[in-house]
Amino acid sequence: MPYHGYAWKLVNPTDNSLGAPASGPGVTIDGSMGFRFIRSFIQDYGYGARSVYNSTYVVNYFVAGSTWINFDDVETVRAKISYAKEKGLLGYNVFQVTNDDIWALSLAEAEFLSEKAYDMWKNGRGIEFIDPFLDDSSSPCKLETCMQVALLCVQENPDARPTMLEAFSMLKSDDSLAIATPEGPGFSEKKKGDMETASSSQQVMCSFDDSQDLTGTLHQKNPQLKTLVTFGGGSSDPKLFARMVSNKGSRNIFIDSAIEVARTYGFDGMDLDWEFPRNQEEMAGMGQLFKEWRVAIKKEAESTHRSPLLLTVAVYFSVQIQWDETPRRYPVESIAESLDWINAMCYDLKRWNKRSAPAALYDPAGNISTSDWLTSWVLAGVPANKVAMGLSLYGRTWKLKDPKVNGIGAPATALGPGDKGILIFSEVEKFNRNNGATVVYDAKTVSTYSHAGTSWIGYDDRTAILQL
Incomplete structure (x- = not known):
């Protein structure tokens, strides 16, 4: 049915x-x-x-x-x-x-096959999961071993999954102890204590189930508020977007699905976060996607007698992407004509290998600042009222070479506190309190930094944001 x-x-x-x-x-x-x-x-x-x-x-x-x-x-x-x-x-x-x-109710009752298989294998009952008509004794590889290898192939971490050659070698082996022990499979909803673990795909599904209530509540509290559903993100594989925009059929499927998701869950619009197109051909594909997306939005609004959905994109802070030896330029004409606005990522302006203010509004020493790059978008042809400035709610941390030399641009020897040198804003405040850090607002760059001992953090606080 x-x-x-x-x-x-x-x-x-x-x-x-x-x-x-x-x-x-x-x-x-x-x-x-x-x-x-x-x-x-x-x-x-x-x-x-x-x-x-x-x-x-x-x-x-x-x-x-x-x-x-x-x-x-x-x-x-x-x-x-x-x-x-x-x-x-x-x-x-x-x-x-x-x-x-009522998919949320169905999800609550769902039993994921890979999860059930893992539970049975872990408890020594894996053979019960397998078709009883299969004869384990005559098989060149034991069925339990097959199940163990199969579970390795659905691990959450791609690096933990064997290659085809490795899987073949495991299946030929008579020693199951030599095969890695699988952990809980990806796409699992099992809870550990009070924390729910899930794959990124499952997290998206769960957040969608909750979002219909969320958007409804937000609209009740503030009818003027606009909510967007974002497709992509910094952890998404850019190659998937590249393949999608490469032909009209896949673009149509993506567009139709995006519109359906936005309407089903009560969002006012959609946002694309492709980080980042790798060459000019992919930039051209992005431009074509936006043109067709806008046409589909208009057609859907006319046929359903609704207000057109909003369409935005998260972009690199400048029109031109210069790094990784492949210069490419955003499709400005398509963006200006097809989108309601752009969300410029005005942070990590000097990438991640410089000890500088990561989101400075101004740069007296050069031309790498939020002000310079936002101006570049306007000069390229995107109306100023279609440019939204992105703010960072995290800080970049470094280990100072000399604690006494601690201003913006001070020499550093390594990353500082936090995962890969990053602290979210609440963690920055906690670090400052716990370590008695000196907090400095720099009016020239309109940015804030703090230091305690050899630890240095560049970030935007309330003072800096209010100046923007």
């Missing part, structure tokens, strides 16, 4: 029964809509709006103006289940449960 439906644009809104003529797909590019997207779409039409159930065809549909949507609602699902029981069928399956409007 499908947990999705299809939308069409009627030729004549008054002729809206099953089989009515349509001029093309509606709502989305190809007309496809997940069940929860459909339910959200119907609810937006106000109290009392609901689908029509046709008992002759055993199907539901919804009509609003020229928009017509066919899908399986509760009545249809119940009828199909009754039919399966009446005919003595083996059962029924759904495609796919993540499209359900």
Whole structure:
């Protein structure tokens, strides 16, 4: 049974029964809509709006103006289940449960296959997981070993997963003790104490489930507030975006999915955080993506009679990316025409190997500052009212060569406190309090730094931010 439906644009809104003529797909590019997207779409039409159930065809549909949507609602699902029981069928399956409007409840009851396999293997019951018709004694590799290798292949950390050659060698080995011991698989929801561990993919899923309530609450408290869902991030693989923008088909799939996610969870718009296109060809692909994304947003808004979704992008602090020996320039024309604004990442301006103010508004000693780079965007053709300045809520730390030489640019020998020389703002404040650090606001660069012994931290505090 499908947990999705299809939308069409009627030729004549008054002729809206099953089989009515349509001029093309509606709502989305190809007309496809997940069940929860459909339910959200119907609810937006106000109290009392609901689908029509046709008992002759055993199907539901919804009509609003020229928009017509066919899908399986509760009545249809119940009828199909009754039919399966009446005919003595083996059962029924759904495609796919993540499209359900109460997916959060389904998720709570879900049992992840890899997680179950790991639990059984860990408790010495792995053989119970395997098909009993398989004969372990005649197999060149023991089934328990197969299961152990399989669990290694689904580890959270990619470095812990064996290569194909390594897996083949393990399967040929008669010594299971020589094979690494797998940990809990990726995409697991098992809890350890009060802390829930999950893969990055699962975290995204869980945050989406919570976001519908979050966006609704935020809008109730401040109706003028705009919420965006971001796709990507600093830890995302830039090669995935590069492949996506390389052809029109994959761009369309991404765009349609992004719009559906934004509408389903009540966001006002979407943000792309691609860090970073690696060459000018990928920059051109990004520009084409934005043009097509804007067209799709406009079409979706017209077909659903809603306000158009916002579209933004997180960008490097300058128009031109100069580092790693491959200069490339952002598609400024497409950005200016297609986006509502850009979010310029005005931090780590001198990369991560310089002992300087990491987010200085001004740079008296050169031209690497927030002010200089924001100006470069405007001069390139992006209107100033479409440029948003990114602020850093963390600090970069260093170990000073000489504690007495502690100003901006002081020589350092290594990274300082924190994971890879980074402390989030609350950790910076805690460090300053616990170590009696000297805090200095530098008016020339409009930035703040603190030092205690050989530890030095560059960051933006309240004083610096209020000057921006």
